Amino acid sequence: MGDHHHGPAKGLSRWLYTTNHKDIGTMYLWFSFAMFLLGGAFAMIIRAELFQPGMQLVEPGFFNQMTTLHGLIMVFGAIMPSFVGLANWLIPMMIGAPDMALPRMNNWSFWILPPAFLMLASTLLMEGGAPAFGWTFYAPLSTTYAPPSVTFFIFAIHILGVSSIMGSINIIATVMNMRAPGMSYMKMPLFVWTWLITAFLLVAVMPVLAGAVTMMLMDIHFGTSFFSAAGGGDPVLFQHIFWFFGHPEVYIIILPAFGVISQIIPAFSRKPLFGYASMVYATAAIAFLSFIVWAHHMYTVGMPLAGELFFMYATMLIAVPTGVKVFNWVTTMWRGAMTFETPMLFSIGFLVLFTIGGFTGLMLSIAPADFQYHDTYFVVAHFHYVMVAGAVFSMTAAIYFWLPKWTGRMYNETMGKVHFWVSFIGFNITFFPQHFVGLAGMPRRIPDYALQFADFNMMSSIGAFIYGASQLLFLYNVIAAITSGKRVTDEKIWDGAEGLEWTLPSPPPYHTFEVPPTIEEQPAH
Amino acid sequence: MRLSQDPTIDTVAKLGAVSVAMFAFVFVVMVPLYNVLCDALGINGKTSSEAYISVVSEVDETRSIKVQFIATNNDGMPWAFAPDVTEMVVHPGAANDTVFYAANPTTASMIAQAIPSVSPSRAAEFFHKTECFCFEQQPLDGESEAQMPLQFIVDQDLPADIKTITLSYTLFDVTSLMRDKVASR
Numbered sequence: 001m002g003d004h005h006h007g008p009a010k011g012l013s014r015w016l017y018t019t020n021h022k023d024i025g026t027m028y029l030w031f032s033f034a035m036f037l038l039g040g041a042f043a044m045i046i047r048a049e050l051f052q053p054g055m056q057l058v059e060p061g062f063f064n065q066m067t068t069l070h071g072l073i074m075v076f077g078a079i080m081p082s083f084v085g086l087a088n089w090l091i092p093m094m095i096g097a098p099d100m101a102l103p104r105m106n107n108w109s110f111w112i113l114p115p116a117f118l119m120l121a122s123t124l125l126m127e128g129g130a131p132a133f134g135w136t137f138y139a140p141l142s143t144t145y146a147p148p149s150v151t152f153f154i155f156a157i158h159i160l161g162v163s164s165i166m167g168s169i170n171i172i173a174t175v176m177n178m179r180a181p182g183m184s185y186m187k188m189p190l191f192v193w194t195w196l197i198t199a200f201l202l203v204a205v206m207p208v209l210a211g212a213v214t215m216m217l218m219d220i221h222f223g224t225s226f227f228s229a230a231g232g233g234d235p236v237l238f239q240h241i242f243w244f245f246g247h248p249e250v251y252i253i254i255l256p257a258f259g260v261i262s263q264i265i266p267a268f269s270r271k272p273l274f275g276y277a278s279m280v281y282a283t284a285a286i287a288f289l290s291f292i293v294w295a296h297h298m299y300t301v302g303m304p305l306a307g308e309l310f311f312m313y314a315t316m317l318i319a320v321p322t323g324v325k326v327f328n329w330v331t332t333m334w335r336g337a338m339t340f341e342t343p344m345l346f347s348i349g350f351l352v353l354f355t356i357g358g359f360t361g362l363m364l365s366i367a368p369a370d371f372q373y374h375d376t377y378f379v380v381a382h383f384h385y386v387m388v389a390g391a392v393f394s395m396t397a398a399i400y401f402w403l404p405k406w407t408g409r410m411y412n413e414t415m416g417k418v419h420f421w422v423s424f425i426g427f428n429i430t431f432f433p434q435h436f437v438g439l440a441g442m443p444r445r446i447p448d449y450a451l452q453f454a455d456f457n458m459m460s461s462i463g464a465f466i467y468g469a470s471q472l473l474f475l476y477n478v479i480a481a482i483t484s485g486k487r488v489t490d491e492k493i494w495d496g497a498e499g500l501e502w503t504l505p506s507p508p509p510y511h512t513f514e515v516p517p518t519i520e521e522q523p524a525h
Numbered sequence: 526m527r528l529s530q531d532p533t534i535d536t537v538a539k540l541g542a543v544s545v546a547m548f549a550f551v552f553v554v555m556v557p558l559y560n561v562l563c564d565a566l567g568i569n570g571k572t573s574s575e576a577y578i579s580v581v582s583e584v585d586e587t588r589s590i591k592v593q594f595i596a597t598n599n600d601g602m603p604w605a606f607a608p609d610v611t612e613m614v615v616h617p618g619a620a621n622d623t624v625f626y627a628a629n630p631t632t633a634s635m636i637a638q639a640i641p642s643v644s645p646s647r648a649a650e651f652f653h654k655t656e657c658f659c660f661e662q663q664p665l666d667g668e669s670e671a672q673m674p675l676q677f678i679v680d681q682d683l684p685a686d687i688k689t690i691t692l693s694y695t696l697f698d699v700t701s702l703m704r705d706k707v708a709s710r
Contacts, residue, residue, distance in 0.1 A: 101536075172540055207551070211551030230640065231699065
């Protein structure tokens with residue numbers, strides 16, 4: 001065997017051929033940030049058009065392409081890969097493993113993503129335009145009435161599904177087989193736990209999504225009628241299959257965020273996480289329940305009363321384990337020696353806003369009330385509170401929290417705090433008014449609206465521009481930290497942070513834990 | 526069960542099998558199960574797609590059920606399509622006959638498929654069709670018309686609170702779908 005302590009290769013081939021979990025994590029994070037900016041640019045076009053009633057900037061067809069691509073890119077291109085990047089960087093360092101279990105597959109699961117999204121974005125230039133049927137691509141809009149570019153969309157979904165499945169298998173294999181001696185399951189940091197459960201969800205439901213798009217492909221090109229009533233199929237079947245994937249998918253997005261918050265809040269409260277075991281069980285309970293609530297997205301399709309009741313009660317049940325988590329985070333902070341650095345600010349922002357999103361989710365779970373809310377801006381407000389203030393805020397907190405560890409350089413704390421406050425205020429100006437216009441009946445995915453919604457929509461648009469601009473500040477802060485940030489040499493950058501990654505030098509060497517660490521009696525969480 | 530000596534390969538093989546199984550699950554479990562459940566429970570107002578074999582039964586003269594007929598063309602379907610009568614009053618257990626009228630105003634011969642739906646959906650399993658044009662595809666030459674027969678029985682076990690049943694047909698143009706199937710043979 002050669003030299004075990006070699007550094008990275010030089011130049012472009014380092015990134016093309018790398019099997020190092022830190023390199024691959026970095027690539028995932030940069031790729032997802034690029035997608036975040038692209039999806040964000042599409043959101044800016046949407047909000048610019050909605051700034052005033054009437055049609056100003058874009059054609060209605062193009063507006064629909066923007067809402068579709070914004071959703072697809074944010075869910076599959078920005079949020080999911082960003083958490084995979086975080087998992088790549090952190091899981092081996094948190095469980096005392098030298099790398100991921102399958103480093104070559106790791107390289108492959110990253111490198112098939114950029115072509116998939118290039119293909120998806122290229123549909124904008126195709127005849128008939130990009131997919132315009134919404135990110136949920138309900139049949140027959142996505143089959144009978146779809147633009148020709150839908151075939152490229154289907155292929156892109158197939159590729160990113162394969163990427164997700166490979167990534168998840170890798171994470172499960174790493175956590176199950178490569179923990180350092182003494183790192184029992186119930187000593188693992190909560191971030192590792194939430195990712196382990198998330199990975200199982202992904203392995204179970206990404207193939208279902210692949211099945212749904214395969215059926216679309218066959219309906220469009222091979223004369224089958226899975227979703228066509230004329231040939232004996234049923235468009236409602238599409239919704240059942242999609243949401244059987246789609247509901248676990250929303251927990252795939254939010255569970256790693258729960259893990260991040262469960263690492264950061266104890267660090268800045270200088271107390272161990274309250275109720276570690278109950279956090280693990282609550283995560284598992286949420287994952288289980290996510291499989292039996294899918295039809296709450298489709299209360300209005302004409303389900304029998306018994307079905308509506310079952311899905312309503314099952315959905316409300318999810319509030320119990322989620323409530324356990326929120327309770328535990330708040331109790332962790334209770335009487336802690338708290339300080340409010342940027343990661344903690346974003347975590348508290350997450351806690352407050354995610355809880356609001358959870359409550360609107362409970363409102364939506366009430367089947368008879370949902371007939372009023374269905375497909376209105378109330379739903380848009382709800383899922384942006386959980387996706388942006390939930391997943392994206394926690395991701396931002398994670399970057400501020402671990403960036404000094406990864407790079408050995410500190411970001412600008414003042415700029416970080418400004419970023420938080422501008423984000424927090426911009427986000428709420430954008431999405432809080434959408435609750436009101438939604439309750440008043442403004443439908444989603446429509447480029448024009450009735451005059452009485454004008455003021456709230458203008459507020460929303462201004463908030464969106466503020467929130468969007470604040471992300472450029474974030475980008476600048478990160479780049480400035482990497483290139484010229486103040487050097488940090490402490491292993492434990494945050495004095496309250498616990499876990500194996502904080503026993504490594506800052507920045508950690510290219511290869512870490514080639515000899516497994518000894519796990520002391522310290523609680524890992 | 527261990528699939529390999531190497532624990533990593535063992536984990537990967539098992540998880541790979543799970544993902545392949547979940548992909549197959551969509552096709553071999555979810556789709557048939559959905560159709561079976563809809564048929565069995567009458568969800569979506571789906572009626573049976575096969576002729577009902579009538580059993581000899583008493584006609585319940587004490588109850589009268591109003592049966593309404595609706596005919597709709599799917600998007601882009603150029604045919605004229607209408608029920609002969611829009612409403613009938615029938616007794617549970619009795620066999621009733623009616624016809625639907627269809628005309629193809631175009632010059633090309635076309636094939637149509639009618640898809641039924643019953644409202645309220647709870648009534649679907651009590652609405653039996655012994656003969657229906659919806660069981661088969663309907664070919665029609667250009668500029669010609671046809672009377673399409675329907676024979677049905679309302680079950681005596683129809684819940685007492687249901688006084689009116691609406692039977693709706695949507696007519697789909699399946700000409701190109703059928704041509705593709707023939708061409709691919």
